[in-house]
Amino acid sequence: MFWDFASPEGRTTIAAPVFFRFQNVKEGTITQVAANTVYLEKRVEGGKDWQFHLVPLFSYGEDPEGYFWNFLFGMAGYQREGSFSRIRALWIPITVRGTAPTANASAPPDGAAHF
Numbered sequence: 001m002f003w004d005f006a007s008p009e010g011r012t013t014i015a016a017p018v019f020f021r022f023q024n025v026k027e028g029t030i031t032q033v034a035a036n037t038v039y040l041e042k043r044v045e046g047g048k049d050w051q052f053h054l055v056p057l058f059s060y061g062e063d064p065e066g067y068f069w070n071f072l073f074g075m076a077g078y079q080r081e082g083s084f085s086r087i088r089a090l091w092i093p094i095t096v097r098g099t100a101p102t103a104n105a106s107a108p109p110d111g112a113a114h115f
Helices: none
Strands: 002-007 010-015 019-024 029-034 037-044 047-054 058-063 066-071 076-081 084-089 092-097
Touching: none
Parallel strands: none
Antiparallel strands: 002 010, 010 019, 019 029, 029 037, 037 047, 047 058, 058 066, 066 076, 076 084, 084 092
16 A cells, blocks of 8 residues: 655555654654664754654664764664763663753653653
């Protein structure tokens, strides 16, 4: 089944059951699922925030402030945001340098958007 619908607000493309893509032009977001991969992108102040997930093995993402990577949903990983950096070992977050950045209203709580 293939479906593609475009409007001034966005575009939805579905090639079931292996491909789904939703784009919202107004909010500047893209959500794409293809087999066991997930790609998320959104416009943020200073650039864009994007993430790629190869479920369940690996995740990587970047934003204007830093980047992260995770292996096996955070069993091992690294996060850097400005001068703050954190590693994950056996799902336990360990701050390596700096203090955690202050959360803003548009950002999800720590780890919520990262597998």
